[in-house]
Amino acid sequence: MDTTLKLKINNLPQLFAALQSRGYTTVGPTLRDEAIVYDRIDSADELPIGWTDEQAPATYRLKKRDDNAYFGFNATPQSWKRYLYPPQRKLFSIKKNGKSLELLEEKDSNVKYAFIGVRSCELNAIMVQDKVFNSNEYKDDSYNSIRKNLFIAAVNCTQAGETCFCVSMKTGPKARSSFDLALTEVLTENEHYFVVEIGSENGASIMAQVDAAAVNENEIEEADKIIRQTESTMKRSMETADLPELLSENLEHPHWDEVAKRCLTCGNCTMVCPTCFCSTVEDVTDLAGQNAERFRRWDSCFTMDFSKVAGGSFRISPKSRYRQWLTHKLSSWVEQFGTSGCVGCGRCITWCPVGIDITAEVQAIRGVETQSEGSFGQQKGV
Ligand code: SF4
Ligand code: SF4
Known part of the structure; x- marks a missing residue:
């Protein structure tokens, strides 16, 4: 054929x-x-x-x-x-039978x-x-x-x-x-x-x-x-050759503060992104305490709960959350998976309610490439 x-x-x-x-x-x-x-x-x-x-x-x-x-x-x-x-996705449910508990695992599709x-x-x-x-x-x-x-x-x-x-x-x-x-x-x-x-x-x-x-x-x-x-005829572009280094070396760039003034931390960008994969686990029970269910749900690195550990959240500011998202997509993702976390679909630009544009934000950071080290080392990956 x-x-x-x-x-x-x-x-x-x-x-x-x-x-x-x-x-x-x-x-x-x-x-x-x-x-x-x-x-x-x-x-x-x-x-x-x-x-x-x-x-x-x-x-x-x-x-x-x-x-x-x-x-x-x-x-x-x-x-x-x-x-x-x-x-x-439901992961499993637990049913109370008298004094014993029965675990019912969800089958794969x-x-x-x-x-x-x-x-x-x-x-x-x-x-x-x-x-x-x-x-x-x-x-x-x-x-x-x-x-x-x-x-x-x-x-x-x-x-x-x-x-x-x-x-x-x-x-x-x-x-x-x-x-x-x-x-x-x-x-x-x-x-x-x-x-x-x-x-x-x-x-x-x-x-x-x-x-x-x-x-x-x-x-x-x-x-x-x-x-x-x-x-x-594609109008938008992003220079990618040095992107992982550019971002990891500019974690204290003043532009993160500029984006943070606009970002609502709504998480829309993570929901529409075809590569974002973070999830959380939630348990629910009925009022009689006879049945419990555990679900996996999409989560977003923009929520406060996402970075909550004993002692509080370690990404309190919008600046730290937007920076985490963008630097993960375009920089640390490459270290983790050997590829960029962005495929250029543009959804995060269209569906951001305030029009934050990943290509423009990277360009703004590229405008001043060299930043003093400051607390970069401590911040990296946070
Ligand atoms: S969609 Fe826009 S406003 Fe909402 S979290 Fe993402 S960058 Fe911020
Ligand atoms: S443009 Fe990149 S970061 Fe934005 S939604 Fe598409 S893949 Fe995700």
């Missing part, structure tokens, strides 16, 4: 049908609550056909397109993280998700979370039970979002690996189709169930041209 095929838009429903016939639950972008969100969708009709989004710092709104593109929008408010690593429309930055974010949840030291069974069954149909970006900077982070706009299929949507005056790159045996086997044709060189070039255009 060819490794690149042409899938006419009218045959896209066959891809959904092929995935569902193999037991996959299909999840993809759809319109809800005046946004384009990832949700369970059973057919191509549920995609946000003819819709796009306008994004800017602290701004998101839907807009009608003047064509019928199926994937003509940018990063959604929430990422695929909520499916691989749900915001809340055996759901088979097919993600349709994974952008390249998000694919890279999944690979970052793979390192977190499947490292040599720590393996998260719940994450891995969902991840191992996952089918990924990536979609290359055909337009640059106002807050995206994947080109700087080398994570997009074209998906390069780790997908089963990668689609590029081509919409001309006369034709509407996808150039489909096959990335795995599973992808090939699914495409064998779909009416797809051979693709010619002109059609491949047309798809590549669209991606090159996306790349060249």
